[in-house]
Amino acid sequence: DGGITQSPKYLFRKEGQNVTLSCEQNLNHDAMYWYRQDPGQGLRLIYYSQIVNDFQKGDIAEGYSVSREKKESFPLTVTSAQKNPTAFYLCASRSDGRISQANQPQHFGDGTRLSIL
Amino acid sequence: EDKVVQSPLSLVVHEGDTVTLNCSYEVTNFRSLLWYKQEKKAPTFLFMLTSSGIEKKSGRLSSILDKKELFSILNITATQTGDSAIYLCAEDSGGSNYKLTFGKGTLLTVNP
Numbered sequence: 001d002g003g004i005t006q007s008p009k010y011l012f013r014k015e016g017q018n019v020t021l022s023c024e025q026n027l028n029h030d031a032m033y034w035y036r037q038d039p040g041q042g043l044r045l046i047y048y049s050q051i052v053n054d055f056q057k058g059d060i061a062e063g064y065s066v067s068r069e070k071k072e073s074f075p076l077t078v079t080s081a082q083k084n085p086t087a088f089y090l091c092a093s094r095s096d097g098r099i100s101q102a103n104q105p106q107h108f109g110d111g112t113r114l115s116i117l
Numbered sequence: 118e119d120k121v122v123q124s125p126l127s128l129v130v131h132e133g134d135t136v137t138l139n140c141s142y143e144v145t146n147f148r149s150l151l152w153y154k155q156e157k158k159a160p161t162f163l164f165m166l167t168s169s170g171i172e173k174k175s176g177r178l179s180s181i182l183d184k185k186e187l188f189s190i191l192n193i194t195a196t197q198t199g200d201s202a203i204y205l206c207a208e209d210s211g212g213s214n215y216k217l218t219f220g221k222g223t224l225l226t227v228n229p
Binding site: 004031033035040041042043044045048058090094096103105106107108109110111 | 121126148149151153158159160161162165167205207209215216217219220221222
């Protein structure tokens with residue numbers, strides 16, 4: 001079945017450590033997004049990518065980095081510079097609608113919950 | 118200042134009740150308004166609204182957009198315990214990147 005797979009489901013980070021969250025999709029979607037969700041805050045955009053080898057900062061990019069070497073993969077690294085990394089991280093993807101000509105919604109993975117040790 | 122404002126932030130009802138969730142947004146380069154349902158993990162897509170006054174319906178859920186007053190409502194009739202979730206509203210404010218701006222969500226609890 002096509003979908004978006006995020007791993008791991010739970011992750012613990014030690015002080016000063018970088019950790020990488022995986023996001024893989026087999027939907028042949030061009031655009032991919034990373035969001036952070038905190039209680040009572042809704043979803044906030046960290047980074048997004050519309051095409052391989054290109055990505056843009058979102059609203060809260062500080063302390064995070066991404067890469068987009070393959071269409072199906074968009075990993076997020078939470079660096080030691082991110083002082084408050086405890087949150088639920090959601091990855092999303094979207095078809096660019098070139099075939100259907102219609103505006104397409106974003107679809108989400110099941111998320112990774114990151115906590116500080 | 119928040120661009121997308123949802124109300125109420127939380128709501129508790131009994132099974133069988135009808136609920137209305139509200140979402141107001143800013144007009145800058147508006148392209149569409151989306152509703153998602155989030156239970157424990159992934160938000161699942163419910164509706165995308167682009168035109169004013171046209172109701173979208175799926176079973177007991179329906180939604181409508183008012184582009185003049187800049188708001189949308191999500192109605193759920195004959196609520197069931199399985200409707201308990203966070204309901205997220207998001208605005209697609211145009212541009213080639215299709216970025217979404219989310220509201221804080223409405224936490225709906227349906228008691229038996």
